[in-house]
Amino acid sequence: MSNVTIMDHPLIQHKIGIMRRKTTSTKEFRDLVSEVAMLICYEATRKLPLADIEIETPLVKTVAKEIAGKKLCIVPILRAGLHMADGILNLIPNAKVGHVGLYRNEETLEPVEYFCKLPSDASEREIFVVDPMLATGGSAVAAIDILKKRGISKIHFLCLIAAPEGVERLSAAHPDVEIYIGNLDERLNDKGYILPGLGDAGDRIYGTK
Numbered sequence: 001m002s003n004v005t006i007m008d009h010p011l012i013q014h015k016i017g018i019m020r021r022k023t024t025s026t027k028e029f030r031d032l033v034s035e036v037a038m039l040i041c042y043e044a045t046r047k048l049p050l051a052d053i054e055i056e057t058p059l060v061k062t063v064a065k066e067i068a069g070k071k072l073c074i075v076p077i078l079r080a081g082l083h084m085a086d087g088i089l090n091l092i093p094n095a096k097v098g099h100v101g102l103y104r105n106e107e108t109l110e111p112v113e114y115f116c117k118l119p120s121d122a123s124e125r126e127i128f129v130v131d132p133m134l135a136t137g138g139s140a141v142a143a144i145d146i147l148k149k150r151g152i153s154k155i156h157f158l159c160l161i162a163a164p165e166g167v168e169r170l171s172a173a174h175p176d177v178e179i180y181i182g183n184l185d186e187r188l189n190d191k192g193y194i195l196p197g198l199g200d201a202g203d204r205i206y207g208t209k
């Protein structure tokens with residue numbers, strides 16, 4: 001799938017390896033979410049356009065580069081995506097942040113929107129949707145549906161760990177979305193958890209188990 005990038009960087013593999021361990025503390029896990037999100041963001045922003053800008057160094061006038069084109073916006077899917085967004089803001093401090101909240105209807109098992117707050121100029125921005133775990137793909141597809149309904153067209157999706165089932169579903173529903181994955185795992189279990197995975201990312205970030 002040409003819209004999917006699976007990260008093979010040793011730092012990402014190493015850090016995700018620590019996150020998987022059940023003995024990893026909440027604080028360490030949280031720090032690692034932020035670090036791995038930054039590393040994936042580094043790759044996801046590789047194709048941002050640059051423009052020349054005239055500047056003065058302490059010695060001479062010169063031409064430097066600055067990021068041009070659309071302004072950026074990070075959209076975490078609540079709640080686990082929040083800490084990925086915090087990490088990415090270390091790299092892109094001027095990005096705006098929107099939020100999408102979804103819950104699962106217990107009968108249909110389909111995601112239902114309960115919250116969506118975006119910057120007023122979101123449709124003019126390049127959007128980075130973040131959620132640590134791409135499991136069934138239901139939430140990611142629904143979140144991106146919501147954004148597209150609000151006129152947003154340039155969308156990337158970043159996750160730490162994905163199941164093949166989720167990647168296929170997201171890619172089929174939104175082939176125009178660039179997907180960046182820290183690690184592609186084996187499969188989902190019958191409860192929708194990724195195997196081998198790392199458990200419930202939200203619970204591990206916030207210590208709510």
Ligand code: URA
Pocket residue numbers: 080133135192193194195197198199200201202
């Ligand atoms: N969400 C999680 O936090 N973990 C999984 O394994 C699947 C979905």
